[in-house]
Structure formats: structure tokens, C-alpha cells
Amino acid sequence: MTTPAHADTMEADTARLREMDARAAVIESTSRGSDGGQPTYEGLSGVVISASAICDVNGERGTLSYRGYDIGELACRATFEETAHLLWHGDLPSRQELDSLTARLTAERELNGAADLILSALPTHVEPMDALRTAVSSLTCNGTNGQDPGSMQEDQAICLVAKFPTIVARFYRRRHSLPPIAPRPDLSHAANFLYMVQGHEPTTLQAQTMDLAMLLMAEHGFNASTFAARVTAATLSDMYAAVTSAVGTLKGPLHGGANEQAMRMMLEIGEVANVAPYIDDALARKQRIMGFGHRVYRHSADPRAAYLRASLFDLCAESGDFHFYELATTIAEVVHAKKGLYPNVDFYAAPVLYLLGIPLELFVTVFAVSRVPGWTAHVMEQYANNKLIRPLSTYVGPENRVYCPIDDRGH
Numbered sequence: 001m002t003t004p005a006h007a008d009t010m011e012a013d014t015a016r017l018r019e020m021d022a023r024a025a026v027i028e029s030t031s032r033g034s035d036g037g038q039p040t041y042e043g044l045s046g047v048v049i050s051a052s053a054i055c056d057v058n059g060e061r062g063t064l065s066y067r068g069y070d071i072g073e074l075a076c077r078a079t080f081e082e083t084a085h086l087l088w089h090g091d092l093p094s095r096q097e098l099d100s101l102t103a104r105l106t107a108e109r110e111l112n113g114a115a116d117l118i119l120s121a122l123p124t125h126v127e128p129m130d131a132l133r134t135a136v137s138s139l140t141c142n143g144t145n146g147q148d149p150g151s152m153q154e155d156q157a158i159c160l161v162a163k164f165p166t167i168v169a170r171f172y173r174r175r176h177s178l179p180p181i182a183p184r185p186d187l188s189h190a191a192n193f194l195y196m197v198q199g200h201e202p203t204t205l206q207a208q209t210m211d212l213a214m215l216l217m218a219e220h221g222f223n224a225s226t227f228a229a230r231v232t233a234a235t236l237s238d239m240y241a242a243v244t245s246a247v248g249t250l251k252g253p254l255h256g257g258a259n260e261q262a263m264r265m266m267l268e269i270g271e272v273a274n275v276a277p278y279i280d281d282a283l284a285r286k287q288r289i290m291g292f293g294h295r296v297y298r299h300s301a302d303p304r305a306a307y308l309r310a311s312l313f314d315l316c317a318e319s320g321d322f323h324f325y326e327l328a329t330t331i332a333e334v335v336h337a338k339k340g341l342y343p344n345v346d347f348y349a350a351p352v353l354y355l356l357g358i359p360l361e362l363f364v365t366v367f368a369v370s371r372v373p374g375w376t377a378h379v380m381e382q383y384a385n386n387k388l389i390r391p392l393s394t395y396v397g398p399e400n401r402v403y404c405p406i407d408d409r410g411h
């Protein structure tokens with residue numbers, strides 16, 4: 001099922017995805033030795049580099065908790081806004097704290113000078129993640145003079161969380177010559193995001209599903225983008241710089257970029273009957289199946305996937321069309337049977353976002369919009385007990401070379 005909203009962006013997506021595939025192929029080849037053998041270094045796999053009280057990702061048990069709350073507890077009961085407070089402060093908010101946070105987030109939604117100017121100046125061929133990265137780096141918060149560092153950090157985190165959806169929606173609509181849509185203060189963070197992208201208010205189920213998807217993607221320990229944010233923060237650079245690093249890191253196809261590619265794969269497979277031959281062929285060609293496998297959940301399912309699978313079922317039930325539920329669950333069964341891999345958060349997030357009407361080109365940015373509370377919580381935790389992050393490498397290049405004047409170099 002390809003809706004008109006998706007069809008007009010798919011052609012442009014094809015060229016971009018080819019480029020992403022090429023980039024993934026380069027990454028794959030450069031992680032191996034010159035003889036094409038096994039990688040010598042394992043990308044810090046299994047290495048503990050710090051303590052953190054924000055999130056527990058347990059790959060052995062296949063569990064995830066934010067600040068001690070199992071993800072299932074939060075997925076069934078909490079909102080994205082409550083989760084942001086929990087991640088930043090360590091406890092769920094009181095009614096008064098939640099009302100205050102909601103009011104502050106709502107008040108910060110509109111873009112101020114620089115970000116707005118930059119978004120209107122960027123050419124429309126710029127990728128949404130690149131526009132987001134550029135706009136985020138230009139953000140500044142109001143009136144931080146004289147504030148204590150703790151409240152300044154919270155202000156900056158609120159500013160970032162509030163403005164991410166507006167940046168994404170504003171640039172998407174400009175890219176497609178659509179008029180900008182001002183944020184609606186009466187809508188939740190998730191519902192307002194859908195509204196600003198699409199121009200119509202989501203149904204209750206759509207708003208709740210978006211909220212849940214964002215909550216599930218809000219935090220995940222020392223993943224690559226969070227680690228990048230912490231490395232930047234550990235130099236005592238500012239929160240905007242740290243989050244800009246994180247956005248750049250999330251973009252890659254082995255991290256946040258996988259949700260878009262997983263959806264492309266589902267659309268390419270098309271029918272349940274095509275699943276097994278498609279997967280056989282991809283595995284025979286040593287291709288990675290996007291949305292499967294995880295650095296930490298190696299021998300267990302990604303706990304977030306089950307909640308997104310249930311959401312996919314609910315969305316299909318609302319429309320009465322179970323095509324994507326049947327397709328996605330069949331792909332998951334076949335990949336597990338043939339390769340022993342489980343779906344990660346990106347796999348079921350892909351059809352969920354698609355059925356919510358999110359254009360493919362925005363999939364990675366949705367991940368970014370969702371992850372800002374986690375990134376900013378980690379930046380605050382890093383500042384609170386800072387140590388410069390500076391690992392070592394083993395030097396394997398040539399040694400004892402002698403400088404040769406340029407005219408004598410013979411090339």
C-alpha cells in the first residue's frame with residue numbers, strides 16, 4: 001500500500017538510498033583487514049567505559065529499563081513528556097512538575113531567528129537529517145545569564161526537545177513547497193509533531209502510537225549517537241554541540257538510518273509470498289537485513305520491538321488492513337529461522353511510522369526527535385561527573401620515515 005504522500009518522495013529517496021548503500025559497503029570493507037579477513041578491532045564491543053544511572057540495557061536477559069522502570073511499565077502507562085522528566089531527573093514527575101514541563105516545552109516549540117533563517121536558506125535537495133544537524137547547531141536558548149548551571153542545562157534540554165519536531169516539520173514542508181504549520185499548544189508533543197508534518201490533527205490512536213514509538217526510542221544507554229554526545233560534552237563543550245554530534249552519528253545506516261532502509265525493504269518485498277526468496281537471495285549475497293541484529297541484544301529479542309509490533313497490529317486493526325502486519329511478522333519469522341537474528345527497534349518502527357503517514361525521508365529524523373531526551377540526560381550526567389574521554393589506538397603505520405623535499409619525490 002503506497003499512499004500519495006509517500007509516492008512523491010520515493011523517487012528522490014532512491015538516489016539517496018543508493019548513496020547510503022554505497023556508504024555502508026565502504027564501511028563494511030574498511031572494517032576488515034587488507035586481506036578481507038575478520039576485523040581486528042571490535043568497535044568497543046563489550047567494553048564498559050563508564051557508569052550511568054540513566055538506562056540499563058541488558059543484552060543477556062533482553063531487558064531495558066529507564067531509571068529503574070522496565071520499558072514495559074513505561075510503554076503501557078507513561079507519556080513521552082513524563083519520560084523526558086524521568087530521564088533528566090531520575091524520578092517520574094508530580095502532576096505539578098509535569099504541567100510545568102509541558103508548559104515550558106510548548107512555549108519553546110516555535111523556532112527563533114537563526115534556525116528559521118538557516119532552514120529557509122538551505123537548498124531543498126539537502127537531506128532532512130543534514131538540515132536538522134545544521135539547524136540544531138544554530139540553536140541558542142533564551143536568557144541563561146545569571147542562572148545556575150543545573151537549571152541552564154535543563155533549559156537547554158527543554159529547548160532542544162521542543163524545537164526538534166518544528167525543525168523537522170518546517171524543513172520537510174519547505175522541501176515540498178508546502179506552507180509552514182505553526183505548532184499547536186493544545187496538542188501533545190507527539191501529536192503536534194504529526195500535525196506540523198501532515199497539516200491535519202492525528203486520530204487518538206495515531207497520537208498515542210506516535211507517543212509510544214517516541215518513548216521507546218527516547219533512550220538506549222551508550223549507543224553510538226549517545227556516546228558521541230558524551231564524548232563532545234566531556235570536553236566541556238556545550239549541550240548544543242554535543243547534540244549536534246549525536247545527530248550526525250545517528251544518521252548512519254548502521255544506527256538510526258536502518259528504519260528507513262527496513263521500510264524500503266518491506267515495500268520492495270511487497271507480498272508475503274516474496275519474503276522467503278527475497279531473504280534467501282539477500283543472505284546469499286551477504287547483504288545485511290536492515291532492522292535485524294543488535295550490538296547488545298545478540299541472543300535475545302530487542303524488548304522494544306514487541307511493543308511496536310503490538311502498535312502495528314493496532315494501527316492495522318483501525319484501518320482494517322493487516323497487510324503490513326502480516327508482511328512484517330513473516331519477514332521476522334523468516335530472518336530468525338534462516339539467520340537466528342531478532343528484529344531490533346527499527347524493524348517494527350518502520351511500518352508503524354509508515355502507517356502513521358510519516359514520509360520515508362523523515363524516518364531517521366523521527367528517531368532523532370525521539371532520542372533528544374536521552375542525549376540531553378547523558379550530557380547532564382557527563383557534566384555532573386566529568387572526565388575527558390580519550391581512548392588509545394595501536395599504531396600500525398610506517399615508522400622512522402625521512403622528510404624528502406617536494407622536487408625529489410619522484411611522483
Ligand code: ACO
Nearest residue numbers: 253254255256258287288289290291292293294295344346
Ligand atoms: N543481516 C544479516 N546478517 C547480520 C545482520 C543483519 N542485519 N546483523 C548481523 N549480521 C551477521 C553479520 O554478518 C555477522 O555474521 P558473520 O559473523 O557470519 O560475518 C554477524 O551477524 C555479527 O555481525 P556484526 O556486524 O559483527 O555485529 P555487530 O554487533 O557489529 O552489528 C549491527 C550490530 C550493526 C546492528 C548489525 O546487526 C547490523 O548491521 N544490523 C542491520 C542494521 C540495523 O538494523 N541497525 C539498527 C541497529 S539498532 C539501532 O541502532 C537503533
